[in-house]
Amino acid sequence: MPLEGRALLFVGPDGSGRFTLANAIGVTLHIPMVTSYTTRPKLPRETDGKEYNFVTEDTFKEMQGAGEFIEAVQMDGFYYGIRKQDCQDLLEKAGSLIAILSPEGCEIFKREFTKTLTIFVYADRDTVIQRQIERGDDPETIKRHLSHYEEIMAYKDKCDISIPNYDLASTAQELTKRIEEFLGIEHHPDSKY
Ligand SMILES: Nc1nc2c(ncn2[C@@H]2O[C@H](COP(=O)(O)OP(=O)(O)O)[C@@H](O)[C@H]2O)c(=O)[nH]1
Numbered sequence: 073m074p075l076e077g078r079a080l081l082f083v084g085p086d087g088s089g090r091f092t093l094a095n096a097i098g099v100t101l102h103i104p105m106v107t108s109y110t111t112r113p114k115l116p117r118e119t120d121g122k123e124y125n126f127v128t129e130d131t132f133k134e135m136q137g138a139g140e141f142i143e144a145v146q147m148d149g150f151y152y153g154i155r156k157q158d159c160q161d162l163l164e165k166a167g168s169l170i171a172i173l174s175p176e177g178c179e180i181f182k183r184e185f186t187k188t189l190t191i192f193v194y195a196d197r198d199t200v201i202q203r204q205i206e207r208g209d210d211p212e213t214i215k216r217h218l219s220h221y222e223e224i225m226a227y228k229d230k231c232d233i234s235i236p237n238y239d240l241a242s243t244a245q246e247l248t249k250r251i252e253e254f255l256g257i258e259h260h261p262d263s264k265y
């Protein structure tokens with residue numbers, strides 16, 4: 073049985089601005105974001121429970137064994153997954169949720185929710201490199217991210233919306249409008265976008 077509700081799925085290369093845009097849209101449209109679980113070590117700029125719930129591999133595997141994840145993937149030796157119960161709780165409260173995930177994860181979510189919107193956020197290679205340097209990612213992490221750049225970009229035309237993110241304010245404004253159309257809501261009067 074698919075989950076009754078709407079899932080806005082943000083996907084795109086690392087450093088393209090998925091988290092920044094998902095967060096802005098969530099605040100403007102009052103849509104909560106579901107936090108993934110990962111075994112990847114926490115970076116200094118991250119806060120446990122915000123970007124991810126950081127867990128050990130043993131804990132992840134226990135949760136996976138108990139069937140807790142709606143989807144779980146392994147990437148570059150790390151596990152990532154989203155808990156079904158977390159989605160159910162958010163849908164009960166808000167009717168919609170936001171998730172940031174890989175193309176593979178999007179395909180699974182599309183089968184698991186009654187209504188999904190896939191939003192592809194992108195920028196050129198040099199720009200995503202520059203942004204990752206500025207946000208303090210180490211060279212190894214940036215290299216790891218870039219090894220997926222082309223493969224992720226190939227998913228662009230399979231998404232419902234694909235949006236280049238250069239000027240943040242105008243990207244957020246355009247995206248807010250297109251999501252409001254999808255959700256069938258009037259443009260939010262207080263929206264600064
Ligand atoms: N399928 C799936 N993908 C995820 C999940 N959580 C994160 N991802 C994606 O997996 C990739 C993880 O990359 P990572 O190197 O850890 O960089 P991050 O984007 O800075 O966290 C990113 O593209 C995420 O959007 C999840 O729960 N499921």
Ligand SMILES: Nc1ncnc2c1ncn2[C@@H]1O[C@H](COP(=O)(O)OP(=O)(O)O)[C@@H](O)[C@H]1O
Nearest residue numbers: 086087088089090091092203207237238239240
């Ligand atoms: N349009 C933009 N212009 C300049 N910087 C941006 C823009 N969008 C996002 N950023 C910055 O670039 C970095 C990467 O954005 P983030 O949302 O973390 O990307 P992702 O989740 O796709 O890895 C962050 O430091 C963010 O503040």
